[in-house]
Amino acid sequence: MQAERRRIVLGLALAVTAFGLPLVAPNDYVIGVAARICLYATLALGLNVVVGFAGLLDIGYVAFFGIGSYLYAFLASPHFGLHLPFLLALPLVVLGTALFGILIGAPTLRLGGDYLAIVTLGFGEITYLLLLNLDRPVNITNGPSGIIDIDPPRLFGHAMTGNTSYYYLFLVVLGLALIAANRLQHSRIGWAWQAIREDELAARAMGINTTVAKLQAFAIGASFAGFAGALLASWQRSVFPENFLFTESINVLAMVIIGGMGSLAGVILGAVVIVALPEVFRELQAYRLLVFGLMLMVLMIFRPQGILVPRSRAAPAARDAAEAKQPG
Amino acid sequence: MDALGILPQQLVFGLALGAIYGLIALGYTMVYGILLMINFAHGELFMIGAYVGWGVLIWLINANFGGLHPAWVVPLMLLMAMSVSGILGMSLERFAYRPLYTRGATRLGPLISAVGASIFLQNAVMLTQGARMKVYMTGLLFPRSWYIQVAGVRISALVLVMVGVALLLMWLLNLLVQRTTLGRCMRAVAEDREVAAVMGVNVRRIIAITFLLGSALGGAAGVLVGLYYTQIDFFMGYSAGLKAFTAAVLGGIGNLKGAMLGGIVLGLIESLAVTFLNPAYRDVVAFVVLILVLVFRPTGLLGETVPQANKV
Numbered sequence: 001m002q003a004e005r006r007r008i009v010l011g012l013a014l015a016v017t018a019f020g021l022p023l024v025a026p027n028d029y030v031i032g033v034a035a036r037i038c039l040y041a042t043l044a045l046g047l048n049v050v051v052g053f054a055g056l057l058d059i060g061y062v063a064f065f066g067i068g069s070y071l072y073a074f075l076a077s078p079h080f081g082l083h084l085p086f087l088l089a090l091p092l093v094v095l096g097t098a099l100f101g102i103l104i105g106a107p108t109l110r111l112g113g114d115y116l117a118i119v120t121l122g123f124g125e126i127t128y129l130l131l132l133n134l135d136r137p138v139n140i141t142n143g144p145s146g147i148i149d150i151d152p153p154r155l156f157g158h159a160m161t162g163n164t165s166y167y168y169l170f171l172v173v174l175g176l177a178l179i180a181a182n183r184l185q186h187s188r189i190g191w192a193w194q195a196i197r198e199d200e201l202a203a204r205a206m207g208i209n210t211t212v213a214k215l216q217a218f219a220i221g222a223s224f225a226g227f228a229g230a231l232l233a234s235w236q237r238s239v240f241p242e243n244f245l246f247t248e249s250i251n252v253l254a255m256v257i258i259g260g261m262g263s264l265a266g267v268i269l270g271a272v273v274i275v276a277l278p279e280v281f282r283e284l285q286a287y288r289l290l291v292f293g294l295m296l297m298v299l300m301i302f303r304p305q306g307i308l309v310p311r312s313r314a315a316p317a318a319r320d321a322a323e324a325k326q327p328g
Numbered sequence: 329m330d331a332l333g334i335l336p337q338q339l340v341f342g343l344a345l346g347a348i349y350g351l352i353a354l355g356y357t358m359v360y361g362i363l364l365m366i367n368f369a370h371g372e373l374f375m376i377g378a379y380v381g382w383g384v385l386i387w388l389i390n391a392n393f394g395g396l397h398p399a400w401v402v403p404l405m406l407l408m409a410m411s412v413s414g415i416l417g418m419s420l421e422r423f424a425y426r427p428l429y430t431r432g433a434t435r436l437g438p439l440i441s442a443v444g445a446s447i448f449l450q451n452a453v454m455l456t457q458g459a460r461m462k463v464y465m466t467g468l469l470f471p472r473s474w475y476i477q478v479a480g481v482r483i484s485a486l487v488l489v490m491v492g493v494a495l496l497l498m499w500l501l502n503l504l505v506q507r508t509t510l511g512r513c514m515r516a517v518a519e520d521r522e523v524a525a526v527m528g529v530n531v532r533r534i535i536a537i538t539f540l541l542g543s544a545l546g547g548a549a550g551v552l553v554g555l556y557y558t559q560i561d562f563f564m565g566y567s568a569g570l571k572a573f574t575a576a577v578l579g580g581i582g583n584l585k586g587a588m589l590g591g592i593v594l595g596l597i598e599s600l601a602v603t604f605l606n607p608a609y610r611d612v613v614a615f616v617v618l619i620l621v622l623v624f625r626p627t628g629l630l631g632e633t634v635p636q637a638n639k640v
Contacts (some may be wrong), residue, residue: 057436107623117366118577119622122615125570129615133608246570250443257436290451296444301427304437 018171022164031163033279035235038170039228041271042177044255045264046224049181051253052262053190054217055197056108057117059249060124063104064222066131066244068097068229070141073239076151079142086153090230097226098219105218109211124249131241146240153234166235173231174268177224181264184220193217258299260306269307336481338599344487344556346595347494351549352572353579353587354501355417355542361518361582362538363429368442370546371569372449373417375562377409377547378554379453382462384408389465401469402489402555409551410544417543418536420445426532446565453562461561464554490552497545498588504541505584514538518582567611574618580628589629 025031047061075082075089084092108119135143152159153169160166184190192213195203204210233239255274259266277295281288299307352374359367384405388394393401424445428437466486474485505511516524517534525531553568554560571594579590594614601613621628 107619111622111626115577115622115626118573119619121570122574122619122622126612126615126619129609129612133606133612136606246566253436254440254443257440261436286455287451289447290455293444293446293448293451297424297441297448300437300441300444301424304428304431 015175019168022167028163031167033276035163035167035170037271037275038167038174039231039235040252040255040275041268042170042174042231043225043228044252044267044271045174045177045181046221046228047252048256048262048264048267049184049193049224050217050221051256052267053185053197054193054214056214056217058120058218058221059117059253060120060122060127060246061221061225061252062244062246062249063120063124063127064097064101064225065229065232065248065252066127066239066241067100067222068093068226069233069239069243070131070147070229071096071226072230072233073147073150076234077147078149079147083151086151086155086234090227093230094223094226097229098223101218101220101222102215104222105215109214121246121249124246128241128244128246131244141241144241146238148238150233150237150239152237160234170231170235173227177227178264178268185264189213189216254296258296258303258306260308263306263308266306266308273307335603336479338603339596340481340483340487342595342597342599343592344490344595345598346575346592347491348549348552348556348591349568349572349575349594350588350591351494351497351552352546352568353576353591354498354584355546356573356576357579357581357584357587358514358538358542360576362514362521362535363425363438365425365429365438366442366573367420367425367539367542368439368569369420369424369445369449370417370543371565371572372446372453373413373420373543373565374546374550374553374568374572375560375565376416376449376453377413377550378560378564379457379462379550380409380412380547381405381551381554382464382560385464389468398469402493402551405551406493406548409547411547413547413550414540414544416449417539417546420543421536421539426535450562450565457562459562461559464558464560466555466558469555486555490556493548493552497548501541501545502584510534510537571611571614574614578618578621578628580630583628583630586628586630593629 021034022031025034043065046064047058050056050058050061071093072089074080075084075092076086077083104120104123108116111119131141132144134141135145141147152161154160155169160169192203192208195206195208196210196213200210203213232243236243251274255270256267257270258273259268259270278288278292281291284291352370355370355373356367359365359370385401388396388401388404396404420442424441425438428441470484470486470489472484475482476485476488477483505514513524513529513534514537516527516529517531517538521531524534549568549572550560553564572591575590575594576587577590578594579586579588594617597617598610598614601607601610605613
């Protein structure tokens with residue numbers, strides 16, 4: 001009870017800090033970075049559903065982020081001459097991305113472990129290449145020049161401008177995503193995912209329809225990414241294929257892993273670390289990616305289970321380690 | 329010329345490129361066979377091999393070949409590149425991966441560590457060598473006039489050397505793995521690490537040697553690609569690594585002959601895609617084939633067992 005109360009107090013303190021941030025932030029740049037953290041944390045929460053909850057290693061996740069961005073760009077820019085209102089385009093994008101999630105998830109259902117990872121990698125690369133090349137023979141994605149002049153979100157009658165308003169929008173979305181992820185984790189389907197993650201055969205023996213559960217994980221994970229993608233497109237006011245390279249998938253995966261897989265607080269922490277670290281090292285200019293790579297290695301060596309280890313995962317990991325130490 | 333007219337020529341290019349994919353794929357497949365780990369930094373070792381070969385070439389040209397016969401230049405480049413990449417690969421295993429797998433961490437830990445290593449190596453090369461591409465003076469070693477004509481297809485001396493070196497290295501590796509005690513130890517560790525340890529195999533040493541050999545082959549491939557494309561840059565390991573990895577999976581990951589076969593099949597498929605489709609879709613075709621193979625024959629062309637490690 002004591003621990004529960006402390007967690008609530010801590011959560012509230014963090015929420016108040018997050019809401020107050022723009023008042024104390026020294027400049028617009030810091031608010032921009034904070035907005036990006038919120039956006040990527042939402043994205044990472046979606047990947048956490050697939051990788052952390054259901055144990056399906058997806059290393060092409062950024063494909064859904066890209067599909068969401070482009071769908072929003074199609075629906076709200078001069079590219080096709082469509083200008084759907086933000087609150088109408090958003091659900092359409094989320095629905096569309098979830099459909100892609102099922103479409104890409106379906107052929108991978110029989111595959112386990114690393115083969116699944118490789119197929120998702122293949123889909124990620126194909127998505128990027130299609131975004132890059134589908135300007136001929138029929139211009140769909142506008143190729144390498146991307147889609148520009150995307151409509152900003154209009155909420156309650158006025159268009160959003162400036163990093164501060166986007167920051168609040170992304171913060172609210174992140175809050176909703178957190179609540180959704182938390183509810184999912186402790187729902188019937190959440191337990192089914194975790195059963196599949198620990199032992200697929202046993203899960204099936206207990207009467208879980210693993211096919212449906214896995215497809216649900218893919219669809220729900222993809223819809224988080226679609227949501228985040230639409231937000232990215234409306235914030236940047238433009239989308240380019242280069243926004244959705246394989247390295248982005250790895251970045252998001254790193255957010256999920258370094259915080260402590262399966263733990264929601266860990267995912268947020270991971271997003272803060274991965275987005276903010278290169279910014280902190282910006283003074284080092286050219287060296288920042290070098291340092292980033294080194295940090296990833298060092299972090300994995302000294303905290304292989306992630307910075308925050310969820311309690312349910314700590315025990316089996318320790319057991320595995322003990323087994324590994326036994327002569328044999 | 330129409331598509332069918334250039335097809336034989338394209339197939340020759342595809343074969344040459346495929347042999348290189350196979351060479352790089354061996355590094356992925358050897359490490360995967362033993363540790364069930366995707367060494368994402370392998371593409372970077374290939375890239376560093378290309379830079380070392382370039383350095384040796386420039387140094388020799390500046391020294392007017394130092395009295396050496398020009399025929400020694402390529403072997404020297406290969407030797408240096410293989411040594412540097414091999415030792416670097418072994419150090420990666422020692423410092424970035426071993427601390428993880430000996431502690432029984434989750435299988436994702438080494439993957440992220442490898443990604444970190446990949447970013448680190450790419451940027452280290454960019455910072456020390458500059459972001460601009462380097463040019464291989466291939467023309468000095470293999471004049472354009474050196475080629476043979478087979479049934480109307482022109483095969484340059486360079487392509488012959490490339491395929492020859494790749495096949496020779498694959499043959500040597502196969503010999504080592506199949507015929508020597510060291511090779512038997514490697515196969516034993518890949519089969520079952522714990523039982524191999526009980527039988528007296530020094531598992532850590534075998535893993536280190538596997539990294540050494542696989543990385544050295546990657547370094548050699550770097551030199552060959554440098555000679556072939558004549559331009560190298562610090563980012564070249566990314567797409568080559570992705571392709572080679574695809575080749576390894578296509579052939580059946582963990583299987584040495586599969587890696588070679590997968591490389592050549594991938595090279596040929598790409599040359600067909602370039603000939604009959606839009607060249608921009610070359611990579612799309614490669615990945616679609618990969619997905620189809622995995623969905624309908626998840627073990628790859630020559631694979632026998634599916635890794636049953638579902639836990640992330």
